[in-house]
Amino acid sequence: MKTMMRTAAVGAMWLMAVLSAGPARAIVYNVNTDFGGGASVTGYIETDDTLGILAAGNITDWSLTLTSANLGSGSPFSFSYAGNRTEIGGTAVTATATELLFDFTAPTQQYIILQNQSGPGNFLCLVNTTGCGVGSGLSIGFGTVSTEAEHLAITSDSYVFASTGTSVAVPEPGALAVLGAGLFGLGISRRARTPRRIA
Numbered sequence: 243m244k245t246m247m248r249t250a251a252v253g254a255m256w257l258m259a260v261l262s263a264g265p266a267r268a269i270v271y272n273v274n275t276d277f278g279g280g281a282s283v284t285g286y287i288e289t290d291d292t293l294g295i296l297a298a299g300n301i302t303d304w305s306l307t308l309t310s311a312n313l314g315s316g317s318p319f320s321f322s323y324a325g326n327r328t329e330i331g332g333t334a335v336t337a338t339a340t341e342l343l344f345d346f347t348a349p350t351q352q353y354i355i356l357q358n359q360s361g362p363g364n365f366l367c368l369v370n371t372t373g374c375g376v377g378s379g380l381s382i383g384f385g386t387v388s389t390e391a392e393h394l395a396i397t398s399d400s401y402v403f404a405s406t407g408t409s410v411a412v413p414e415p416g417a418l419a420v421l422g423a424g425l426f427g428l429g430i431s432r433r434a435r436t437p438r439r440i441a
Contacts, residue, residue: 267291268302271342271404273366275380281310281392283366283382285320287356287404293337298330300337304356306366310392314362314384321364327357334370342404346370346378346397368396368403 270288277283285306292300305322313319334345334352344354346368353373357365367374367381374381376393380403383391 269337269339271337272406273306273404275394275403277310277382277392277394281312281382283308287342289337289342293339295333296330296335296337296342298328301328301330304328306356308364308366308382310382312383312388312390312392313364314390315364319358319362319364321358326359327355327365329357330354335368340405341402344368344396344401344403345399346401347399368401 267290268288269291270286273283273285273287275283283306286304287301288303289296289300290302301323303323305320307318307320309318311317330353332348332350332352334348335354336343336345345352348370351369351371351373353367353369353371355365355367355369355374357363357367362384364384365374365382368379369381370378372378372386374386374391376386376388376391377395379396380394380401381391385391
């Protein structure tokens with residue numbers, strides 16, 4: 243009877259672990275903008291699956307390659323999330339299941355900036371004022387004048403700066419720990435049921 247109750251308890255723990263182990267989701271959006279004249283930005287931005295208004299904490303990873311004569315180092319220049327600046331100001335950055343959008347019509351300063359923190363400080367920036375670039379729009383470069391940045395003037399209320407989102411399963415460490423505990427308990431109960439030989 244004791245063994246049966248122990249097995250039932252371990253089975254319940256295992257079932258709970260399996261049911262609660264649903265993975266978190268992440269959405270990967272592709273960045274691909276051509277500024278003309280050989281200048282471009284390509285790469286990806288990954289979010290934590292939040293839809294609607296995004297904050298910097300909703301961006302979980304990114305990797306960009308900037309190509310331009312107006313960079314603070316050689317071109318092309320690649321950089322990524324780890325150790326670099328990810329900043330969103332305001333509520334203009336929103337996500338759908340397939341697009342990252344920026345609203346340039348907001349009445350106060352709104353921006354998103356992804357910037358290299360070591361070396362030349364190259365960046366990707368969308369801003370509705372003159373914060374990083376030569377005016378409202380999308381900029382890549384290392385400074386705020388036209389010789390230091392490529393710039394696309396944009397004024398729309400829903401500019402798509404990354405798209406073709408793909409949803410990716412991300413295992414949650416807590417759920418995996420619960421699953422491991424359930425399997426451990428199952429192993430203990432199995433060992434307890436095995437008769438021992440007395441020599």
